[in-house]
Amino acid sequence: MRNLSLRTGLESVMKTNCLLRLATLLSLAGVTAQAAVIITSDSPNSVIPDDSATGLTSTVHVTESQTISSVSVSLDLSVPSGLNGWIGDLYAYVQHGSDLAVLLNRPGRTDSTPDGYNDGQNASLTFTDGAVNGDIHDYRFTLFGNEITPLTSTLGGIWAPDGRVADPATVTAASPRSATLSQFTGGSSDGSWTLFIADLSGGGQYRLDSWSLTVNEFTPVPEPASMTVLTAVSLGGWLLFRRACRR
Numbered sequence: 001m002r003n004l005s006l007r008t009g010l011e012s013v014m015k016t017n018c019l020l021r022l023a024t025l026l027s028l029a030g031v032t033a034q035a036a037v038i039i040t041s042d043s044p045n046s047v048i049p050d051d052s053a054t055g056l057t058s059t060v061h062v063t064e065s066q067t068i069s070s071v072s073v074s075l076d077l078s079v080p081s082g083l084n085g086w087i088g089d090l091y092a093y094v095q096h097g098s099d100l101a102v103l104l105n106r107p108g109r110t111d112s113t114p115d116g117y118n119d120g121q122n123a124s125l126t127f128t129d130g131a132v133n134g135d136i137h138d139y140r141f142t143l144f145g146n147e148i149t150p151l152t153s154t155l156g157g158i159w160a161p162d163g164r165v166a167d168p169a170t171v172t173a174a175s176p177r178s179a180t181l182s183q184f185t186g187g188s189s190d191g192s193w194t195l196f197i198a199d200l201s202g203g204g205q206y207r208l209d210s211w212s213l214t215v216n217e218f219t220p221v222p223e224p225a226s227m228t229v230l231t232a233v234s235l236g237g238w239l240l241f242r243r244a245c246r247r
């Protein structure tokens with residue numbers, strides 16, 4: 001019984017060693033490579049000037065140079081104490097080099113509602129292409145199924161950016177959406193990223209509390225030559241594993 005117990009213990013140790021060896025081989029072969037994510041932010045805590053195209057800018061800098069897979073942006077806006085907000089006044093974009101994505105373009109503005117939505121709630125928004133909520137421009141329709149029900153609490157959630165490059169004075173829901181966050185895909189992550197936000201109509205104001213930028217990079221893909229090495233190393237690892245674990 002003692003010998004049987006000792007043998008069972010040794011087999012257990014050997015199997016553990018086998019698994020560790022296989023894991024090391026696979027790790028060396030790059031099987032566990034992960035896509036990098038860059039997150040950076042700024043907290044301007046500044047009131048956006050009312051009825052001014054000058055607006056506010058905030059710039060963050062990325063030092064890592066990687067190929068961009070996708071980008072998302074978060075905004076935190078609040079209504080300054082003693083003031084009322086009017087979210088339909090807002091226009092915002094993010095720019096990196098010559099690429100630009102429009103986040104907000106007068107939410108709710110149409111020909112029949114030229115001032116946009118009159119909601120004055122705080123907003124904590126994340127923008128990403130393909131968001132389930134869809135286009136931020138018509139958020140009331142998404143939330144309430146109509147364009148006239150006002151917000152009664154913070155506007156939150158993940159939304160697709162407005163994307164409309166149309167003049168904010170004439171933009172409508174029907175304007176083309178060509179400036180989404182996919183504009184950045186395939187470019188390099190390094191350099192300056194600037195958020196611009198402006199209030200383009202008198203009355204009602206917001207404060208830009210903070211914003212953040214998330215850049216997802218492409219997962220490294222082995223070159224064809226590396227794939228041959230990877231296959232050989234993986235096959236060798238499997239054979240070693242089989243031999244050792246048969247003992």
Ligand SMILES: [Ca+2]
Nearest residue numbers: 089201203204
């Ligand atoms: Ca205003």
